[in-house]
Amino acid sequence: MSESRRPQTRKADGTISTTRKPAAVCDQHPVVSRTGPRRSESVRLAVLNAADDLLVERGFAALTIEGIAQRAGVAKQTIYRWWKSKVDILLDTLTDDAREALEWRTGDGGAEAEIRAHLKRVTDFFQEPAGQVMLSLLGHAQLDQATADALRSGFLSEQRRRDIAGLRALFGRTRDDHGIDDRTADHLVDLLLGPLYYRLLVLGKPIDEDLVNSTARFVVTLVRE
Structure with missing residues (x-):
């Protein structure tokens, strides 16, 4: 499995088709945030998936930490422990x-x-x-x-x-x-x-x-x- 958050399959023309990985994934390998302490991979994926989904649905201005937390099913305090802002979350999902x-x-x-x-x-x-x-x-x-x-x-x-x-x-x-x-x-x-x-x-x-x-x-x- 790729390190990418979403499994990808190659089409006949060489382009990539992206499908979403469920937010609830195996929590075996804790990772370290650029901006915070150790965190579980399943929660990290849930937050990143929620952030870019909501960005597409609502736009950057309407994207909030509260909304991301609700969509991801995690506490707002958990997000702030690992990321300083929605920009930091989006930078992680982009990377x-x-x-x-x-x-x-x-x-x-x-x-x-x-x-x-x-x-x-x-x-x-x-x-x-x-x-x-x-x-x-x-x-x-x-x-x-x-x-x-x-x-x-x-x-x-x-x-x-x-x-x-x-x-x-x-x-x-x-x-x-x-x-x-x-x-x-x-x-x-x-x-x-x-x-x-x-x-x-x-x-x-x-x-x-x-x-x-x-x-x-x-x-x-x-x-x-």
């Missing part, structure tokens, strides 16, 4: 879900095909509850510096390192491409993901197949020049 959903997967296709496949996974992720969590946190970060700092120093930095490593591994193993260094990969991550975020966050429009295909083609062309 958990994105770890698998946004990973770079090795294959035997060409560079452009694999980049298209990864961008499609990113697009699908934005349609999931975890993607809505990410977009909500990015929006709130524009108004709250503490949220911006936590998001950038935590999840966004970690995901960027994974994206850089994924691009370097991809171009390092494809036969018809030269490897790229970290600095080049860092710039390519901006070129690769920037159009998707611009389309969603600035224009408020869905990411279509043409954008995915043209972005993948552009990045591969730059590397091969």
